[in-house]
Amino acid sequence: MRGSQPAVGLQWPYQPSPAKVTYVQSLTGLARSKDVGWVVGAIVFGSETEDRNAFILPVAVATGHDGRIAVADMGRRCVHLYIPAQQRYLQLTGSDQEKIVSPVGLIFDEEARLYVADSAGTVFAFGPDGALLFTRHAAGTERLQRPTGVAYSPRTKLLYVVDTLANTVHAFGSDGDLVFSFGERGDAQGRFNFPTHIFRSPGGELYVTDSLNFRVQIFDEQGHVLGAFGHHGDGSGDMAMPKGVAVDSDGVVYVVDGIFDNVQLFNRAGDFLLTLGGRGVDFGEFWLPSGAFINDRDELYVCDTYNRRVQVFKVTEGYGPVGGDREMRR
Numbered sequence: 001m002r003g004s005q006p007a008v009g010l011q012w013p014y015q016p017s018p019a020k021v022t023y024v025q026s027l028t029g030l031a032r033s034k035d036v037g038w039v040v041g042a043i044v045f046g047s048e049t050e051d052r053n054a055f056i057l058p059v060a061v062a063t064g065h066d067g068r069i070a071v072a073d074m075g076r077r078c079v080h081l082y083i084p085a086q087q088r089y090l091q092l093t094g095s096d097q098e099k100i101v102s103p104v105g106l107i108f109d110e111e112a113r114l115y116v117a118d119s120a121g122t123v124f125a126f127g128p129d130g131a132l133l134f135t136r137h138a139a140g141t142e143r144l145q146r147p148t149g150v151a152y153s154p155r156t157k158l159l160y161v162v163d164t165l166a167n168t169v170h171a172f173g174s175d176g177d178l179v180f181s182f183g184e185r186g187d188a189q190g191r192f193n194f195p196t197h198i199f200r201s202p203g204g205e206l207y208v209t210d211s212l213n214f215r216v217q218i219f220d221e222q223g224h225v226l227g228a229f230g231h232h233g234d235g236s237g238d239m240a241m242p243k244g245v246a247v248d249s250d251g252v253v254y255v256v257d258g259i260f261d262n263v264q265l266f267n268r269a270g271d272f273l274l275t276l277g278g279r280g281v282d283f284g285e286f287w288l289p290s291g292a293f294i295n296d297r298d299e300l301y302v303c304d305t306y307n308r309r310v311q312v313f314k315v316t317e318g319y320g321p322v323g324g325d326r327e328m329r330r
Contacts (some may be wrong), residue, residue, distance in 0.1 A: 006283040012276050020252075020265070020319050021276055021300065023284050024312040027071075029054035029080070053089065055080070055308050060244075060291035061301045064108040071303075071310060072103035072116065072291070079103055079116055081130055090130045092116070098135055100124065105150040105197070105291070107159070109174075115159055117147040123161055125176060139163070139170040140178040149197035151206060156221050160198055160206060167192040169208060169223065182223030187213050190225040197291065201247035209255070214239040216255060218268070229270020230255075237264065237272030244292030246300065248315045254292055256302060261286045263302060281307055 011019035056075025063069045070092075071080040077100055079092040092114075094100040105117035112128035121144050125133040137144055145165035152159050158171045158179060167185040172178055183192045193212040200206055205226060206219040215230030230239045240259035247253050252273065253266045261279040263286075266272055277286045287306040294300050298315040 010284045012274055012284075018316070018319070020274060020316050022314045022316070024299070024314050026283065026304075027055075027069075027310040027312065028308060053080070053091075055310070057305055058291075058303045058308065058310055059305055060103070060105050060293075061303055061310050062107050062114075062293050063295045063299070063301070064112050064114075065110065065296075066112065068108070068112065070106050070108070070114055072106050074102055074104065077101060077103070079106060079114070081114070081126075092124075092126055092130055092132075094124060094135075095132050098122070104148050105162070107150045107152045109152045109159075110154045115150055115152065117150045117161060119146045119148055119164075121145065121147065123147055123150075123159075123172075123176070134176050136172065136176045138178075139168075139172075139181060142166070144170075149195070149199075149209070151198045151200040153200055153204065153221050155204060158221070160200070162195050162198050162208065164194050164196055167195065169195070169198065169206075169219075171223070180223060182219070189217065189228050190219075192217075196242075197244050199244075199246045199293075201251070202249050202296070203251070205247075207245045207247055207253060209242045209245045211242055214242065216242065216245055216253065216266075216270075227268075229266065236275060237266075239264075243290045244303070246292040246294040248294050248298055248300070249317050250315075250319055252315075252319075254294065254300060256289045256292050258288050258290065261289060263289070263292065263300075276313070277302075284311070286311075 010023035012021045058071050059074050060072035068083045081090045101120040104119045114126040116124040123136045127133050147161050148164045149162040161170045168181050168183045170181045192210050195208050196211045197209040208217045210217050214232035215228050217228040218226040243258050244256035251268050255264050263276040265274040286304045290305045291303040298317050300313040300315050302311050304311050
């Protein structure tokens with residue numbers, strides 16, 4: 001079975017240009033080591049029936065401040081949680097009374113609580129030890145229709161939940177109570193057409209994938225629209241099925257596209273910068289990718305869903321101007 005490292009280093013843009021993104025490894029599950037306990041797996045360990053800890057359909061990923069990692073797995077109807085400080089691995093499935101059915105989004109807060117969006121209509125909150133804290137099925141008096149992407153702000157202490165069918169983003173307090181909502185159906189700025197993913201940038205802006213408007217919209221943490229970019233098409237810089245979105249410390253925006261099987265990089269104004277990946281099964285290639293996440297160490301995680309893995313890349317900080325620089329597109 002193939003390991004997690006290519007024979008030569010992979011970077012984007014290609015050499016001799018300096019690397020903005022560098023391939024690190026692929027995670028396909030978790031493995032048991034008699035020397036160090038549970039460790040993140042970086043090879044294919046066998047079939048799903050042989051290894052119950054391997055990913056089947058990973059669609060969302062997030063990391064915590066202490067290095068913990070969570071992966072939402074629709075195929076197993078669970079969240080894989082690995083806590084390196086404790087060398088502990090858990091499969092979160094909800095409770096006996098309420099099971100996770102379709103986990104599609106997740107995020108940690110600063111206290112290592114984990115929030116999981118289940119598109120069947122529930123938001124789950126788990127404590128740092130993996131214990132279920134509470135569930136929410138409604139935003140105020142309105143029942144959640146299809147919660148998908150989630151983001152958290154340590155500044156406002158709010159959890160932002162995208163409801164795809166309601167074309168709305170809800171902001172919840174730490175107790176799970178609704179604070180406010182924004183958005184409705186439409187194509188004007190501030191309105192949505194089946195939004196899916198959301199990411200809070202290091203600067204405190206909210207980036208929402210407005211999927212069937214084929215764009216990314218930018219909001220402040222109070223839900224006021226700040227801008228938007230993107231349009232439908234089949235060329236570089238166009239969008240066909242925008243899914244996961246993430247932003248690095250340079251302000252570069254990473255947009256996963258499920259039809260293009262790649263990740264496209266833009267500046268905040270929406271100028272196209274670079275393409276990462278393409279259709280395939282090799283390192284740095286994707287097959288129907290979905291969620292993405294960038295942590296405060298500028299590590300990019302992309303759920304390569306139908307390749308049953310999470311690919312990890314290192315993002316170069318302070319890369320330089322991120323306008324439509326032709327050099328970066330090479």
